[in-house]
Amino acid sequence: MKMKFYDALQLDPAILKRHIAACDTKQEKLYYWTAMAVRSILIVAFAIVFISLLSAVFGADNTPLAVALFCIMLGIRFVNFEYCIRDSLLTLAVALVILVLGPSAAAVLPPIFLISLHFVCFFSLLYITTQRPEMGNGGLYSFAYVYLTGNPVIGEVLVRRGLLALTGYLLCGAILFAKHRHQHKAVRFRHVVRQFDLSAPVCLWQFRMALGVSLVLTAGQLFGVERFMWMGFACASLLSEYPYSSNALPRFRQRIIGAIAGSCAFLVLYLINPESMHSLLGPLGGLCMGFCTDYRYKTAMNCFGALMLGAGIYGIQGAVVLRIVDTILGVTFGLIFATLFHRLVAIRFLPEPQTK
Template sequence: MLSYFTKYFLGDVNMNFYQLLQLGPQQLKQQILEEKDLHRRNYLRFILFFRSFLIVCFALIFVIGATLLFGKGNSSVAVGFFCLLLQSRFVNYGYNIFSSIFNMFLISVIVAFDSLLAPKANPFLGFVLNFGFLLFIIFVTCDNPKMGNVAVYVDTYLFSTFLPPQNIREVHLRFIEVAIGFVICSIIFIVHHANQNKDVKFRDVLKHFSLKNKVTQWQLRLAFGISLVLFIGQFCKLPRYFWLGISALSILSIYEPESKKIRHVNINNRVLERIFGIVIGSLLFGVIYTIFPAKFNILIGPLGGLFVGFSATYRWSTVFNCLGALMMATSLYGANASIILRIFNNILGCIVTVIFMLVIKKLVAFYQKGHTNSKV
């Protein structure tokens, strides 16, 4: 009886359970769609659920534990380093371990100190700081855009910088938290990547930095575009204006190495998907927040995280990410104001980013035309 139950619900128990847990929801869902055997489909569905459940449980333990130790004002740092912790296991920087750990240390210093600088600076100085720090972070971690790790590092920067500590005690605790996070991520990085890219030095990567290089153009566009929308949000004194930066990141992180033109069609698709996800996700949060008894509202964030684990598309990931983001904002602005603010900030961020991309496209076309004419 037990063997039948195991076979029916878990399929082939001889396959590597741990390896399947490493797959993303998109890969698992694709396998489920392609699988014809009912037992194995059940097995893969169980893996998909169990994977998402484990990540949410680990995130809750990590973030709640860090918040209790280092204060509520530093919970954003805990969220960022949790994401970095997961990312450190799978993606390296593309050069030797010594240079990688040193640059990770510099990123940690930026994360620790920039929340004391950029949000309190005037918008113009804030733009300079954001552009410089973002360009450094993007350059040292994302030499290969196909790896997709740019979002994790930039999100960590945005969360940590624009959700600053509330008092001097939390400032001191933030330094300790960042130091511990750096040590944990470094250990994971060394364990999984110490033997990779041994012969590649960071100065070899520096040689790639050129305005003629497509990757460099993408890095500059990403850093400048995010800094621009943050400048607008700070200049207009918008609450939670780092949401504009996250919108810009989601659009500008698209990279197409083969094309000489900016990926206009896919960017339009991404903009529409983000607006759809933000509006639907915010309204969904409003419905759940209203229906749920007040004492259970704290579960809305983890519920969103669980559904993100099932999401194989950007659109639905955006929908369910709204639940956790709005739950955090509600404690400051209330539910209704947070919903309006999230929709407004994200749509504004999308509009500014699209205008920025169109201007860049025109400037590139003008430069290429002038450069061609000068050769004739």
């Protein structure tokens, strides 16, 4: 029996593709392919309207936070923080405060404080929002932090960013309350704190990711790497794989392949299309993302939005080269860090393998 079309629109592409594979008729397959296409179109259309509206009200300099809030709003419908609604609402507020103040502080503090600042902010975000990394919260809030670190603001613009965060809190908090107020009623945040144990896979994953991303962001800022947040995205993506794995090489290869393929595809489309159509390439990447389940293809499609913005700053060739170089630097750093971390730290905390 086919599910309702509205219910199909709520599903992840990976789940929809499993339904398609299980279908017996072409008509059923077309039904789910249509749902996937409509879902992708609706998300992109809503993103354009939502982000454009908030950017118009709070200023173009705060578009990055509008993007982050859009992603948080989509995710919070399905994934909560795994404790009672009162503590969850407080957690959301703390997370937004970190996202507003952490990146701006990193832009003005002396370099000696950067590693500790990024680590405290990043680890705090992961620890309070991500009790089950497999649900995707870790990638969501890490993306937001890295993106905002690459687009810091100060002064009056920072005040408007705070007001935008307050607006986002009211929207996301309402969704969180409506969708999850009856879940985890007996679990308080203090219970989570008491359970911290670095030998636990989740805590080990949080610590490794926070330390690795903090180091790569600090390196990018200290050495003046152009668009260093692209390094941060690449490193965070490599370290975000869960369950914890000592072998980061497969994702290392996939990230590089995806970045090169996506950047080259964007370059070709940019060159063969008239200038009036260049602004459509970003939304095109978003539409295609709605059909992607493979990590390589997601990486490739992510390049479109980034390069659309980067081309206006560096030119198309400069943006493409920078995207590829920053990605290679980020995943190379992440691979080396993951290897050293496992040998020097993780192996001491991971449980001994069971012997028969």
